[in-house]
Amino acid sequence: MDEIVRKILEFSDPYLVLKEKVKIEGNKLTYGNFSVTFERPLLISVGKASYKMAKFFLERVKPVRSVVVTPKGSNVVLDAEVIESTHPNVSELSVRSAREIKEALAKENYDLVLFLLSGGASALMEDPIIPLEEFYELNRTLVSSGLSINEINVVRKHLSTVKGGNLALLSKAPVVTFIVSDVPGNDLSSIGSGPTAPDPSTVEDAREILSRIGLEKYSPFLKETPKNLENVRNFVILDNMQVLKRLSQILPNPFILTSEIRGEASSFGENLASIYNSSMEYSIPFSGRFSLIVGGEPEVTIRKGERVGKGGRNGEVALSFLKWVRKRGRFKLYAIATDGIDGNSEYAGCVIDEGLDLGYREINEALANHSSYELLEKYGVTVKTGLTYTNVNNVYLLIS
Structure with a gap:
């Protein structure tokens, strides 16, 4: 498993967090300033x-x-x-x-x-x-x-x-x-x-x-x-922000944008691409290497009559990013569901980089059919973790 994916799951592990934050001595439980017998x-x-x-x-x-x-x-x-x-x-x-x-x-x-x-x-x-x-x-x-x-x-x-x-x-x-x-x-x-x-x-x-x-x-x-x-x-x-903060401690030049991403997954992917494009061409908002850290729960709206293939929000974030990004440098995008299941697929998400060369037409088709993983799995970029026994939404890392 990719080391960063492993870290996302480690920081999302409730057992480890409880072990760190909750103390039980005999018949007394303590959490911060609160205690009860x-x-x-x-x-x-x-x-x-x-x-x-x-x-x-x-x-x-x-x-x-x-x-x-x-x-x-x-x-x-x-x-x-x-x-x-x-x-x-x-x-x-x-x-x-x-x-x-x-x-x-x-x-x-x-x-x-x-x-x-x-x-x-x-x-x-x-x-x-x-x-x-x-x-x-x-x-x-x-x-x-x-x-x-x-x-x-x-x-x-x-x-x-x-x-x-x-x-x-x-x-x-x-x-x-x-x-x-x-x-x-x-x-x-x-x-x-x-x-x-x-x-x-x-x-x-x-x-x-x-x-x-x-x-x-x-x-x-x-x-x-x-x-x-x-x-x-x-x-x-x-919660999601706690995971993002811990990731910021291990990534180069980190910037946490928000833990509350909502709205359409494809629109979020497009916005991520615009941030990358602007940074590469104008050094705004980032110059040099950066790690953009984002979390939340973007949505996939299924309209009446639309075909629904094997897909999920993270797959659509990744494909939309690829659709709009201008490849003028190196990047890696992580789109990971902390519960291990994205949409109706068996995948937690995917990890893509500038080497993944997909055609505009096949991206559009996969987005229209909500079949992002039917396309991404062909290229070996999907991430399969199985059930993780946690859930703190999704984590997105754009590393240049």
């Missing part, structure tokens, strides 16, 4: 990083019960009840995981809930207000609607018994939540749809979003979410 903790871990987060705590505490919800195919072994669930679509496994967690909160004798939350939890754990078959259809429509992830989560939270702070209401003891964020800006109410976070959105917000996509029929089922939770402490222990 416990005798009978209940451990709940949900999301793409659930395995590594749970592993850290299970090596150090003995919970009265442990429920760990991971993506299907994780194949992990822990001294816990492990439920493999589905993502990005909700299924009966999602409902099973939510109900197991609700049962644990209701029946177990505990004095602290250790809740470990990461990206993917919105689909992995769900117990909807509306009938399950209807919720399946609603969720599929939301995911393919072109709505932002924040807008999707607003609707989900107001049709759920576990999202939008509702899960925390079920706890009989204080809740301490450690979070690996996959949301640009780290909005606590958006990460995993905020099961232990107060929710600033309202029923009226959800009603407006449903109306916009022609699903007003679900409006009567919307339920308001809690706006204040006094028994919860939420801590983001790892």
